Amino acid sequence: MKGALIILFVLMAVGVVLYIGExxxxxxxxKNGEGNYIEDDDIGVDNKDDIKEGDKEEEGCCGMHLxxxxxxxxxxxxxxxxxxxxxxxxxFGRSGNDYTPEEVEEFREILMTLRPEDVSGxxxxxxxxxLELPSDVRDELLMLVNEQRSKI
Numbered sequence: 001m002k003g004a005l006i007i008l009f010v011l012m013a014v015g016v017v018l019y020i021g022e023x024x025x026x027x028x029x030x031k032n033g034e035g036n037y038i039e040d041d042d043i044g045v046d047n048k049d050d051i052k053e054g055d056k057e058e059e060g061c062c063g064m065h066l067x068x069x070x071x072x073x074x075x076x077x078x079x080x081x082x083x084x085x086x087x088x089x090x091x092f093g094r095s096g097n098d099y100t101p102e103e104v105e106e107f108r109e110i111l112m113t114l115r116p117e118d119v120s121g122x123x124x125x126x127x128x129x130x131l132e133l134p135s136d137v138r139d140e141l142l143m144l145v146n147e148q149r150s151k152i
């Protein structure tokens with residue numbers, strides 16, 4: 001009986017310590033969300049504006065994830081990066097088979113003007129924006145991504 005009480009008190013103490021740690025963590029995260037970017041100091045960036053949209057794609061794999069975010073076409077984060085294609089947002093909610101030939105050409109033109117290293121990032125961006133690509137353009141996109149991966 002005495003051993004069970006000791007275990008109970010130890011578990012309660014651990015629970016209290018974890019609870020206090022969680023409160024401190026949430027307070028720190030809330031503070032960071034208000035503009036005090038601690039993580040910027042860790043990576044040596046003084047101004048968040050110095051990071052360009054395309055620079056994040058060129059960094060390469062960080063080794064922090066089971067599947068490299070750079071190789072995956074599915075968006076790992078909710079962050080949307082635009083590649084001078086904001087006009088495509090008007091197609092939100094459209095099916096891939098509902099596009100006119102002119103609209104398909106608009107998607108194709110954007111895809112073909114991307115730099116090769118930006119193609120997979122653009123695919124993630126389109127997916128994060130919940131835009132369904134026309135089926136022809138989707139096939140071309142997959143072909144370009146597979147071609148890019150085979151070069152690596």
